[in-house]
Amino acid sequence: MSKETSDVIKLRNLGKTKIKITPIGQGVMQFAGGTTFMKFMYPALTDQESNAIVKTALDGGINWFDTAEAYGFGLSEEKLSKGLQAAGVEDKDVVIATKWMPMMRRAKSIRETIANRIKHLHPYSIDLHQIHMPYSLSSFQKQFDAMADILEQGHIKSIGISNFSAKQMIKAHEILEEKGLVLASNQVNYSLIKRNIESNGVLDAAKELGITIISWSPLQRGILSGKFHKDEEMFKNQSSMRRLRSKKQIKESQQLIETLESIAKSHKATIAQVALNWLVNFHGKTVVAIPGSTKAKQAKSNAEVMKLKLSKSELSEIDKVSKQFL
Numbered sequence: 475m476s477k478e479t480s481d482v483i484k485l486r487n488l489g490k491t492k493i494k495i496t497p498i499g500q501g502v503m504q505f506a507g508g509t510t511f512m513k514f515m516y517p518a519l520t521d522q523e524s525n526a527i528v529k530t531a532l533d534g535g536i537n538w539f540d541t542a543e544a545y546g547f548g549l550s551e552e553k554l555s556k557g558l559q560a561a562g563v564e565d566k567d568v569v570i571a572t573k574w575m576p577m578m579r580r581a582k583s584i585r586e587t588i589a590n591r592i593k594h595l596h597p598y599s600i601d602l603h604q605i606h607m608p609y610s611l612s613s614f615q616k617q618f619d620a621m622a623d624i625l626e627q628g629h630i631k632s633i634g635i636s637n638f639s640a641k642q643m644i645k646a647h648e649i650l651e652e653k654g655l656v657l658a659s660n661q662v663n664y665s666l667i668k669r670n671i672e673s674n675g676v677l678d679a680a681k682e683l684g685i686t687i688i689s690w691s692p693l694q695r696g697i698l699s700g701k702f703h704k705d706e707e708m709f710k711n712q713s714s715m716r717r718l719r720s721k722k723q724i725k726e727s728q729q730l731i732e733t734l735e736s737i738a739k740s741h742k743a744t745i746a747q748v749a750l751n752w753l754v755n756f757h758g759k760t761v762v763a764i765p766g767s768t769k770a771k772q773a774k775s776n777a778e779v780m781k782l783k784l785s786k787s788e789l790s791e792i793d794k795v796s797k798q799f800l
């Protein structure tokens with residue numbers, strides 16, 4: 475990150491770890507587009523396209539990337555590594571988060587699959603390893619025993635979870651605390667039209683325990699850019715999986731989009747930028763977001779969110795119009 479950029483963008487600690495991250499990270503699930511179940515959501519990206527997304531995100535000041543085993547079983551991780559290498563980035567200058575897929579698997583698979591994560595991400599190390607969802611065949615105790623083992627062996631630098639409820643997150647925190655370790659983060663679907671973590675205890679517990687909330691689908695798969703509100707044809711051309719549930723969300727968020735647009739205009743910003751800025755600022759430093767991109771220009775626009783300054787009254791106004799999504 476250049477000096478000029480680092481003066482504007484304030485880094486945050488990832489949970490209670492010493493790892494420093496920017497409020498906006500880059501989600502790279504889209505790098506597995508065209509394969510596995512991802513093909514129902516996103517088209518394949520060439521290396522040229524994914525490299526451009528990585529380079530643009532870095533140039534915009536973003537210092538971390540989120541990928542997962544489940545995103546093409548190594549494809550997203552590999553394309554991320556290729557993009558970072560093409561951009562000439564050294565391991566020490568980037569933070570990488572990946573995930574273990576627990577479905578139909580036991581905890582021992584955490585130890586068995588870490589070599590694959592390392593291979594696909596080579597030469598970059600894993601700063602955060604997350605349990606993708608709370609659905610393993612093994613107990614939480616066994617899963618966190620395995621995560622603690624690979625941490626002690628130096629394969630990963632911190633431990634996180636994803637899609638865990640408040641109760642499950644507190645349990646994970648307690649198991650790790652007993653080992654003298656911290657739970658760094660919980661990655662959940664959180665956006666201006668999906669605010670249930672504010673009412674189901676996840677956000678309160680995260681604030682109390684110093685756990686970072688990583689918001690996935692922070693634009694609710696593009697809906698919060700307002701583009702589908704304005705262009706019905708564009709929405710109709712989306713894959714069926716992306717259209718699922720989205721029609722209702724688009725209808726219900728009309729007033730919210732109008733408010734975001736009016737605030738955006740006064741800052742010469744976009745609707746998406748205002749929506750992301752609210753997400754990473756309304757709750758202090760607890761929430762960070764990882765918008766995904768299919769185009770470099772989206773990564774550029776999303777990185778610029780970190781330079782936008784909304785007033786307290788603008789943040790409250792947005793809060794008010796989106797309260798129906800709590």
Ligand SMILES: NC(=O)c1ccc[n+]([C@@H]2O[C@H](COP(=O)([O-])OP(=O)(O)OC[C@H]3O[C@@H](n4cnc5c(N)ncnc54)[C@H](OP(=O)(O)O)[C@@H]3O)[C@@H](O)[C@H]2O)c1
Binds near residue numbers: 502
């Ligand atoms: N832990 C989990 O269970 C989980 C689940 C899902 C995702 N994730 C993570 O979260 C990341 C983000 O989630 P997501 O990709 O589902 O949702 P998202 O970030 O809300 O939406 C991404 C999509 O929105 C559009 N978009 C992005 N920036 C835009 C901009 N500035 N203006 C207009 N449109 C824009 C693009 O779609 P088009 O160009 O295709 O229209 C892009 O593919 C993923 O990459 C992944 O790392 C985690």
